Amino acid sequence: MEPTLVFSERNSTFSLSCFSLLVRETPFLSIEITDFHIYQNILLCVFCDFVV
Numbered sequence: 001m002e003p004t005l006v007f008s009e010r011n012s013t014f015s016l017s018c019f020s021l022l023v024r025e026t027p028f029l030s031i032e033i034t035d036f037h038i039y040q041n042i043l044l045c046v047f048c049d050f051v052v
Helices: 009-025 033-051
Strands: none
């Protein structure tokens, strides 16, 4: 499945839940909460696309 980099405000809650999952499942991956706005469009959407 091709990852998608599309992000919409409607998916913000979903992305936040994926963000929590990402942090929980990959403790070695350090992402500061303050950097969330940087990663949400790319990392989270790619990650969420594979998780779902």
